[in-house]
Amino acid sequence: MDTIASLFSFITWPVSWVIVQFHKLYGAIFGPDTGWAWGLSIVSLVVLIRICLIPLFVKQIKATRNMQALQPKMKAIQERYKSDKQRQSEEMMKLYKETGTNPLSSCLPILAQSPFFFALYHVLSKIASGDKIGALNQQLVDSAREAHIFGAPIAAKFMDTPEKVEALNASLTDVRIVTAVMIVLMSASQFFTQRQLMMKNVDLTVKTPYMQQQKMLMYIFPVIFAVMGINFPVGVLVYWLTTNVWTMGQQMYVINQNPTPGSKAQDAYLQRLLKSVTQHGEVRGRGRKRVVKDIVAKGSDRNENERRFFAGLAKAGFAAQADGTVVKSDTVSAEAEGGAGTRRQQPKRQTKAQRQAAAAQQAKEAEDATLSVEATPEDKPAPSLEKGPKPQAKGAKPGAQDAADKPARPSRANSGGARQGKSGQRKGPQRPKHPSSKK
Incomplete structure (x- = not known):
């Protein structure tokens, strides 16, 4: 951890200078050597840093929502080009470019905050060893070594030896109780922040692997911070607990005022x-x-x-x-108000027995209607269309009327047109046969 902190030594002086300025303010109120003055200086440092990171937090929210919306498309690309990793990467980058999404935007607040975190860790380590650093001169370093938060020095750790804790004018029991409580609060705040994000501010209609990853991180992150917390000085635990509480409150505000669509x-x-x-x-x-x-x-x-x-x-x-x-x-x-009345009423669903009974009733009614139409009474004679015999004209010969009543017999030439053609023969006038053909 000391090696990592030394990599951010370039930002150590600004961090120590900000702490000194806040210490002057709170030292005039609570006393320069009190834990309240140094503890509130660290808390104020966190608040100042998080205010500066608000624009990055807004970008993080937008990036997270865009990544959630793109998960189905990303999964489709992975399935389509699963045998061609290069083409898969190209399509992913094309998708990010078209939608204006940056996958790293969701990590910007953490990445931007990391240098300040390690710089503070480096400053507190130097205070524990009694060495001046940055804007902290020897007098301020000695004052910080004497500062206690609930009986634990701000430079003490959970894993410190009894001799090192005694050198800081404190007891090992007080240090471990205070650090253990802070570690539990730090992990609990991290878990609650992630949980409220997953339970309230996620579109439940879209089932993607991203949601499963977030659920895993919800349980993994608190464990990681709990394990790392035993090696953090009390001042760093104050810093991390404060930033977790800030994140939790900021997340609650976003959920209430700008929630994710569909959540x-x-x-x-x-x-x-x-x-x-x-x-x-x-x-x-x-x-x-x-x-x-x-x-x-x-x-x-x-x-x-x-x-x-x-x-x-x-x-x-x-x-x-x-x-x-x-x-x-x-x-x-x-x-x-009237939409329900004007809306078309859907028929109620019938049971199978009701449907069968209705079908049988309809079939019976159709059969009765058919029989009533086709049936003809036998005792009633069919009406005759023939008229009675007409009186014979004066001077007419007997039998002339009968001849007149008979229809004219068609001629031999047109007999074929009058008769109905047999099956396979053409209707209408028949074509005369050739004289040479056999009759």
């Missing part, structure tokens, strides 16, 4: 927003207007939480606008 946190946020709009009749705050504006712009791509939010607005008689505001609309309210 439980987004559903809770939109329900709070719906309640506020219903009470005040408007969207209050630029952040909330931006959220409504983004949801309106999605159109048909809205997730279930966003569709539920719009349905609630319509039921309350409001319509969201493209600029993020809402307007009162009686038409929307009427449609929301």
